[in-house]
Amino acid sequence: MDIQGVTLDELRKMKDIEGLVLQGCGGQLHGWVNGINDMLKESGILQNGSKFEKAFSFKNEDLTCLLFPFEDVQLDVGKLAIWRLRTREDFGSTWLSDYVENSLGGYIQEQSETEDLEMEMM
Known part of the structure; x- marks a missing residue:
């Protein structure tokens, strides 16, 4: 199991992935x-022996949070959506x-190097 720390700005750049966020995770991650x-x-919800092998941890407003990215896991997304609603509180x-x-x-929209150069030339 790999739990990697990320910053809030790094989360804001993860527009190409989706995942489950849990907020207020105290103790041992x-x-x-x-x-x-x-x-x-x-x-x-997790199917065919699949499980989350990777998670990201981050802090926001004094809460420790975990992000479980959906890549590399087999999920029943419909059941997960219901579980998420039931566990919201x-x-x-x-x-x-x-x-x-x-x-x-x-x-955050990342600018390409070309856009950066164009901005500098103005």
């Missing part, structure tokens, strides 16, 4: 990841795209 994997497996469960838009002010 590996315990959270193992527990969520177990809960999602028991609920039939307990875990602050939300989609990454909703979190970035509603809590971080939206995605």
Whole structure:
């Protein structure tokens, strides 16, 4: 299990991925990841022996949060959507795209090197 720390600006650049964000994860983060994997497996959401092998941790407004990216896992997205709604109050469960838009002010558009040079020439 790999839990990598990310900044809020790095999250705002992740417009090409989607994932599940849990807010207010205190204590041992590996315990959270193992527990969520177990809960999602028991609920039939994680399928074919799939589990989250990678997660990202970040802090926002004194809350430690975890992001579980959907890449490389087999999910029943319909069941996950229902689970997310049911756990909203307990875990602050939300989609990454909703979190970035509603809590971080939206995605950052990265400028290409060509755009940077054009701006400097003006």
